[in-house]
Amino acid sequence: MEPEVYRQMGLTDEEFERIKEILGREPNYVEVGMFAVMWSEHCGYKHSRPVLKLFPTKAPWVLQGPGENAGIIDIGDGQAVVFKIESHNHPSAIEPFQGAATGVGGIVRDIFAMGARPIAVLDSLRFGPLDDPRTRYLMGGVVAGIAFYGNCLGLPTVAGEVYFDPSYTGNPLVNAMAVGLIEQKDIRRGRAAGVGNAVMLVGARTGRDGIHGATFASEELSEASEERRPSVQVGDPFREKLLIEACLDIIKEDLIIGMQDMGAAGITSSSCEMAARAGTGMEIDVALVPRREEGMTPYEVMLSESQERMLLVPKKGAEARVQAICRRWGLEAVVIGRVTDDGIMRIKEGGRVVAEVPARALTDQCPVYEVERRRPAYLDKLQHVDLSHLPEPGDYGEVLLKLLAAPNIASKEWVYRQYDYMVRTDTVAGPGGDAAVLRIKGTGKGLALTVDGNGRYCYLDPETGGAIAVAEAARNLSCVGARPLGLTDCLNFGNPEKPEVAWQFYQAVTGMSRACEALQTPVTGGNVSFYNETEGEAIYPTPVVGMVGLITDIEKRCALAWRREDDVLILLGETCPEIGGSEYLAVVHGLVAGRPPGLNLEREAAVQEVVRQAIAAGLVTAAHDCAEGGLAVALAESALAGGLGAVVELASSLRPDYLLFSESQSRVLLAVPPAARDRVLAMAREKGLPAAVIGRTAGRALAVRVNGRTVFNLSLGEMEKQWRESIPALMAR
Amino acid sequence: MKFGVIVFPGSNCDQDVYHVLGAVLGQPVDYLWHGDTDVAGYDCLVLPGGFSYGDYLRAGAIARFAPIMPAVIDFARSGGLVLGICNGFQILLEAGLLPGAMRRNDCLQFRCQWTYLRVENNATPFTNRFREGQVIRIPIAHGEGNYYADAATLAELEANRQIIFRYCAPDGEVTPAANPNGSVGNIAGIINREGNILGMMPHPERCAESLLGGTDGRELFASIVDWWQRGERLGA
Amino acid sequence: MLLAKIYVTLKPGVLDPQGEAVMGGLKAMGYEGVTAVRVGKYLEVQLDLDDRQEAGRQVEEMCRRLLANPVIEQYRYTLEEPAGLSTEESPRG
Amino acid sequence: MLLAKIYVTLKPGVLDPQGEAVMGGLKAMGYEGVTAVRVGKYLEVQLDLDDRQEAGRQVEEMCRRLLANPVIEQYRYTLEEPAGLSTEESPRG
Ligand SMILES: Nc1ncnc2c1ncn2[C@@H]1O[C@H](COP(=O)(O)OP(=O)(O)O)[C@@H](O)[C@H]1O
């Protein structure tokens, strides 16, 4: 085979040699294609596998950790939560609407592949600044695409995050997370067990969409490839909705051994992964695969990434019943092969064998690369920028208004009002709070969901930034009264072959792992997205954490909105002069520099425990974590959410801007009725935590005094205008 | 009183309505499959929200030809109670059971939000637990809820008091700012002339339990049950 | 084999927010000469029929019953011998 | 004054869920002869220009920049005098 052929598919000379060694012969074109996709970074985790081993993945409540389509966590009463996050960055950069839409479709399939009923979607987005028309086009398309797919499926998109920074201008990030609910007895894993069992393809017909690399010069392709093939797929949420219902009916009747969605690398990856997990082999006849287009080659059928398809291994004799259920839902279901006992993926076209490869060679024998890791040179420069002599702002009210209008802080309602966040009638708290809260019908319990990550912190110190992503996600859950149980992560980085990116990656995972240990939130799965670069410039290293928590009594949940006049405001935790990497520094001083705030994980765990304890004891009327924009923004957000102001009195030796806008971690702002004040303070004292009474709720303005001097007194109306109208105004340009 | 919730391919609020009628109101309720052709034995049919057939051509356009629709149309024409919510409303329009048509929201985006509605007519099987002029709060979630009818049809709707809900401000004033989708006359829901077929874009099933932030929707379903239990029948 | 090309547009009096938005977009991009935009649907329906009259009758009916909503939309169509669909999608049944 | 009639359709090979749904609907309604349906957009853009060449250049550019996404869509257009004397087809990919 000409080196050009496999090189164009992304294989190196060494990898090709290794394939020859495994097979004991020269691979044919179809086989090279299968190896190329399975050994791609996306499927093979060539540059990340050893590092991902750092993640803690076990806890008594983890029913399924990494290695399956999605992770599973026990929530009691025989039920479990199934969840995973995935990136669709590059397709969304090319075709934002369809790229984002199919991203939702893909992650939802991972959930019902485990047998779970999907119940919610979350999204984590990163774009460049909104003054760029292309960014507005991207954001408009991405949000509409997520809305199009999720709304049509009848899945509420209940939470998410959107950040803007020039580092994402050429390479936006679109990460989608899906969550499902399952009776534990219904859990299915992606295993092709039972020699002789049928292998069935259910759902959409197979077309030429998404075949990697598009055009290759080869014998098999030459006659068929008149036109450049699209690499971006069009999503069909209607068909996916039917697919969900059909698959869940099939599970209910206990007709299958295992199933798997078809995402990247289509039939190739789903079939060999199912076989490898079960230690079996598989024989597939591509001639049996229903096509959308004529003249498709075996290569194209095996590599097509057509959406809305599932691979099922039914129990013996259940094929006809599976077909009947699918037919009822208007879907095709055909037997395309059998499970075999020899560990080989044998692909046929009619009677002719077109590929013969050990399943495990594709999945487990993918090469792993240890890249040299080097601390990037920019860090020394940025971390040591002297931030102690910044000019002090003259008007703090103006600064706060400016921060409230900053797109990273401003209301994201423009985004989430396009998402149906209420369908399924379980959304007790939708987008806009620290975490979404869903009730679990038939129980008194609730699920709390959030997705978090701060790329700027990670850029300035990936280890601390990684740890903060985990800590903040957990803190968000604690603020609604939930105990964090586990997380799924999406690791968005640049080119891992660059030592600096490899270093960032390693550091971030190390930091995340430390936080996972300390907060007892194991990793149950995730996704790695490398090569997020434009013209050689990488995005900020951006690990995104999707976390799930449990509220044992849904009546004892909490939100950020102040609800009662004369409640006492308590700040739990300590404010340090930490404005490195802060929104204040970026928006007011135009600087991305310094070190991100420090994180003491013991302190963090204690703060969260006190918050949960106080909420569970019914002592708290509102809780909100201090994040971007610091204490001042936290106060404003709680005020705006409840339509109620406050009088705040701070005493501190810090300069007011440090005090108000520092993003020190492990701080939570509580509102408690006067009668509960002493008990909450005592709870904090018991854990050795700083806790200060800083004011009380009152009126229709937010008045803050520092050491007796009024630093600002803003009406809710003024603040609301900046905060609510900023993004709509930018998008309307 | 027995309810039937029709399941079209792509319906996605069927389970929500079923939950409210069954678990919240304690009424007997069944799912009815779009491929069936019989609705005998039911006292009220609900066409739920969702994206029947993907709403790919026009919302409700393909669903209107589902095998169950002739039976639904017969049921409705002979005075049976029919409630179409969101996509269900769109299907009723396409089927010609209610006048007018839906266009895309004037903002060209999907909108999910709470809305205030003014109850324009409470003398119906669906609204009798409300006061006339009462302002209620029910969420919407749709991309094609921009109701249109020509001037003659509108005049007729007005004259016959067929406009049941209008989007309004919290104080009940019907203003352009309170209109989330561009509907003519801020119309959010209409009834047929005989008064047994209600179509509305807002989702009452989403606000039937206080845990979800409101209970005005429960009153709408309870109105139907009350009306039935009082033994009232249309034209009687 | 006949190919129907069907154009569904909003009736003249019906406001076309999509058209307005496209016009706004074009003007913002500097196309000052644009004075009006209307957005409609374009469908290609391939028919396994050779009788033009029968095909015309069927297409007319499809438009009236399904493809256009007569309350707000109007339609017109042409019937052609196909050189293939404009997008060459393979036929399926 | 010139009128551009623009047809935006999905590229060959790109899945057309709308077309499939419409075909399913038509078949369910009894139109057995339908063998394929594709759905696209149809736009009419009115231009306050008399220079056909300039108009063509602008329309071409509008299509590329705003009206179609070349990743999945293709377009073609005609330019007509409002009276509708002559037409110019210009297929594009
Ligand atoms: N960043 C990560 N952290 C933990 N597990 C990961 C991570 N990335 C990938 N994994 C795990 O590796 C396995 C393969 O991932 P992936 O190829 O994305 O699966 P799929 O294509 O089915 O979504 C999954 O079980 C996934 O959870």
Ligand SMILES: [Mg+2]
């Ligand atoms: Mg998977």
